[in-house]
Amino acid sequence: MFGIIRPCKHRLSERLQTSWMAHLCGLCLALRDDHGQLARTATNYDGLIISVLVEAQAAREDSSWRRTAGPCPLRGMRTASVAKGEGARLAAAVSLALASVKIRDHVEDRDGVFARRPVAAGARAVTRRWDRQSAGSASTVGFDTAVLLEAASRQGELERSLQPGGSVLLVTEPTETATAAAFAHTAVIAGRPGNATPLAEAGRLFGRLAHLLDAAEDQAADADAGAWNPLTATGTDRAEAERLCRDAVHGIRLALGEVELSDRALVHVLLAHETEQAVDRVFGARHAASCRTKAGTGHDKDHGTGHGTGHGTGHGKDHGTGHGPTGGAVADHPHQAPPHQAPPGQDPGAPMPPWVPQGPGFTPPGSKPPHPRNLLAGCAVWALMACTCQLLCCDHNDPFSRERRKGFCERHDCCDCCDCCSGCDGCGDCCSCCDGCDGCDCGCDC
Numbered sequence: 001m002f003g004i005i006r007p008c009k010h011r012l013s014e015r016l017q018t019s020w021m022a023h024l025c026g027l028c029l030a031l032r033d034d035h036g037q038l039a040r041t042a043t044n045y046d047g048l049i050i051s052v053l054v055e056a057q058a059a060r061e062d063s064s065w066r067r068t069a070g071p072c073p074l075r076g077m078r079t080a081s082v083a084k085g086e087g088a089r090l091a092a093a094v095s096l097a098l099a100s101v102k103i104r105d106h107v108e109d110r111d112g113v114f115a116r117r118p119v120a121a122g123a124r125a126v127t128r129r130w131d132r133q134s135a136g137s138a139s140t141v142g143f144d145t146a147v148l149l150e151a152a153s154r155q156g157e158l159e160r161s162l163q164p165g166g167s168v169l170l171v172t173e174p175t176e177t178a179t180a181a182a183f184a185h186t187a188v189i190a191g192r193p194g195n196a197t198p199l200a201e202a203g204r205l206f207g208r209l210a211h212l213l214d215a216a217e218d219q220a221a222d223a224d225a226g227a228w229n230p231l232t233a234t235g236t237d238r239a240e241a242e243r244l245c246r247d248a249v250h251g252i253r254l255a256l257g258e259v260e261l262s263d264r265a266l267v268h269v270l271l272a273h274e275t276e277q278a279v280d281r282v283f284g285a286r287h288a289a290s291c292r293t294k295a296g297t298g299h300d301k302d303h304g305t306g307h308g309t310g311h312g313t314g315h316g317k318d319h320g321t322g323h324g325p326t327g328g329a330v331a332d333h334p335h336q337a338p339p340h341q342a343p344p345g346q347d348p349g350a351p352m353p354p355w356v357p358q359g360p361g362f363t364p365p366g367s368k369p370p371h372p373r374n375l376l377a378g379c380a381v382w383a384l385m386a387c388t389c390q391l392l393c394c395d396h397n398d399p400f401s402r403e404r405r406k407g408f409c410e411r412h413d414c415c416d417c418c419d420c421c422s423g424c425d426g427c428g429d430c431c432s433c434c435d436g437c438d439g440c441d442c443g444c445d446c
Helices: 014-035 037-042 048-057 086-109 117-139 146-161 168-190 193-225 230-234 238-256 265-283 288-297 375-387
Strands: 066-072 078-083
Touching: 014 037, 014 048, 014 066, 014 078, 014 086, 014 117, 014 265, 037 086, 037 117, 048 086, 048 168, 048 193, 048 265, 086 117, 086 146, 086 168, 146 168, 168 193, 168 230, 168 238, 193 230, 193 238, 193 265, 238 265
Parallel strands: none
Antiparallel strands: 066 078
8 A cells, every 4th residue: 555655766865765665664663563463464555654744844953753673674684763642543543443444445346355365254253353453552542433334334324415517626625634634733733823723724625636646546457457447437437536636735745835834844845746647648648749859958956957968057056067078067966877987007097998797786996706615505695685685675795795775766767757856957857966845946836
């Protein structure tokens, strides 16, 4: 259950990526600590926004909002600083309640394996236990999950009573109500009661957006399976659904502008930018053509610009200018390969001979290569690293050559983001250059 918010490191600065992972791991561990190991399957990206909002509104005391967690296979068996406290517990309770609702819907719709009686019976038992557990843990932070469960029960009634041609916003209302209540309660926990109203509005629109995007993503599959879909049932075409989604994104940005936050960066990126990325992922990027045009002619303050085929000058404050071997401008951009290191006695600016191996996994010329392991030792280390996910999830030393390598996911670019940072001039698709600050020059109108 990954949700609609799916940021990747290409769109997050190092600080925001660390903070994002701290909240994700904090949510997972809060589910484990409060509800058991099985509850960790309810971890989802959208739910941890609750934890992010609580911390962003509270006074910044890192020692009180973080703790050091033990090694985890998904972190390459490394320790990490993770979120803790009432924000993580509220996020865990909300995520568990919503997961219970989702499983119950699958059982009622007889989706996939849930059509089998033994599986359905076990799922019902799990949902009943999760309902009790989420209500108990939420009560410790002053939140009543009954509003979530009541909204879920009204959802089914609305779907059954909906007439053809009715408004799709009638169907999204229960989801809007549930998310508005959860967002507003973050202001209570953080001691910022004045934020409750704008956060409720942001939550209401976020719930609408999540419901519509889920419906748009599943519309084709629902049609093939003969399942009920709100867009199909109400006769809402995709153009109208996209308009409603983009209006919701704009409304979220306006509501966030009225929220008083101690640290706005991560909230700004997740709710002002990643929501738009989610809409683009489902309906297609609206500004793709303009981004490609700007990539060759832009004058971004951080990305030096080149005119024509390689005789331009850089105007960026950070990237300087220089002329490479082919006459083009060379900028020290994070998405470009680093310059090679020349062997001893050779001019550092001279091109590397073609017979010298270059790239990831090769030791720079002039450096002493690490001593490789033999076959037996290498296989043993490979098995250990594979079982602890180090080969997939993090940078690591090669088990045989001991050379530094990127993780599999990073080398094969498993994320769904674009190459917007490597030449786009403020198209609004990337905020990593400005760390999500209020004054970013990324085209955001919030």
